[in-house]
Amino acid sequence: MLDRGTAIFIAIPMPRIYFEDIVPGSITTYGPRTITREEIIAFASEFDPQPMHLDEEAAKKTMLGGLSASGWHSCAIMMRLIYDGFLVNAASMGAPGIDEVKWLKPVRPGDALSVRLTALEKREPKTRLDMGFVQFRCELLNQQGDVVLDSAYPGMFAKRKREAAE
């Protein structure tokens, strides 16, 4: 008979990738995920209702030359691709910010977007022994291989717990 007192519920996947496991210089790719016209317009309607993100005709008269996703929408999709491909398996503790985002090319309806994540240097703060920072370059690419978004950010990751014998 099932002993309910010992049932274990795991809501969060156990991390498999800790700070120690991330190798500077390693390059991984995640995706693709196709962005639709409906998604572009829905995000823009909520957060960035500039004409170039909402209406094809109005967008043609702008520098973007046609309907294009809000730059913040591209960032949000990049976040989701990194989560699904990497962070879901990692002992991630988030990020304190973003160093830089460059929106290099328009993201169009139907574009199939992928992330190319390059681990750069690692840094271990002296004041905290349980975690470290990994500096990443993070690029979003379309189906032609064009980099549409280039960014850099420091990710925070927990270290593996020491064995009980210290």
Added chain:
Amino acid sequence: MLDRGTAIFIAIPMPRIYFEDIVPGSITTYGPRTITREEIIAFASEFDPQPMHLDEEAAKKTMLGGLSASGWHSCAIMMRLIYDGFLVNAASMGAPGIDEVKWLKPVRPGDALSVRLTALEKREPKTRLDMGFVQFRCELLNQQGDVVLDSAYPGMFAKRKREAAE
């Protein structure tokens, strides 16, 4: 009788603020807008499903100490506040990117968020006479006046058209 041939349909508001009208050193504030638990969870479910953005109990075990908005959600709300308060009236041409984003404090359900936008220097590219760049510092504040997000970006704005006599 109405002459339909001369009817004018204006879908986009006529801009009132051009590059020339933006004064370096000027500080404007927009908002507030209250962020709800439902909004936080909806955004996170779509773009950033880390436990600290989805579940109160899981979030308590993280560095954020409780349910908090995705940093990208804070960015998107900042964008909307800037649009509604400023860009809707401006001859904005978008932005090529973001120089920096720092997520300084958690954004909690019920927080009333405002934007403080500071125009820093202006720059006129030699290759384009019809527009210029305005460097902004852009802070997102909560109802206690804490800066929860600090960022900087270059906005692009059209110049006023010259009179017909050149």
